Amino acid sequence: NAGVTQTPKFQVLKTGQSMTLQCAQDMNHNSMYWYRQDPGMGLRLIYYSASEGTTDKGEVPNGYNVSRLNKREFSLRLESAAPSQTSVYFCASSDLRTGTELFFGSGTQLSVL
């Protein structure tokens, strides 16, 4: 099992460009999450999907959109990238039926110039 797979690993964008970060999990988890990690600020939740067909805002949703494509896949879209969105992005999944542990992908390092 690969766990949680994120693509791409690195990306450089110019201000105003758009892109989609992809995430897929093979653990049959119901819940999926997108976090951003900034120096000195820990992990902050952008959006989450408690189950297939639902999405909700987290702490810092502005400038982002998400799509829960199916049970396995949860994508994060930046419609018009801004320098403030330079960050490391992590996708995670969990299954509250079996526990509260979050399983994280290896991250996407995004730079917006």
Added chain:
Amino acid sequence: GENVEQHPSTLSVQEGDSAVIKCTYSDSASNYFPWYKQELGKGPQLIIDIRSNVGEKKDQRIAVTLNKTAKHFSLHITETQPEDSAVYFCAAGPNFGNEKLTFGTGTRLTIIP
């Protein structure tokens, strides 16, 4: 909302010595306190967690203590080894619902051989 403070931000200890990382939280309704370890270039991974019905939990060289009255909890690593070098995050939240989990700002632990 919940506010989690984590100290210190960096910690260096000699191999074989003990390391302690401390976190405080603000919301008395929080009942779940996980610790995540993030190695270089990887996503965070759960190493231990504790719920409010216990005061201490151990797993080999790792232990977590919780003081609900004072609203603080700590991670203790004994007999440190080079592979313990990583960034450690504490978090606090309700028993269920990872979307409500609030993370600390992280501690970079370096083990000196």
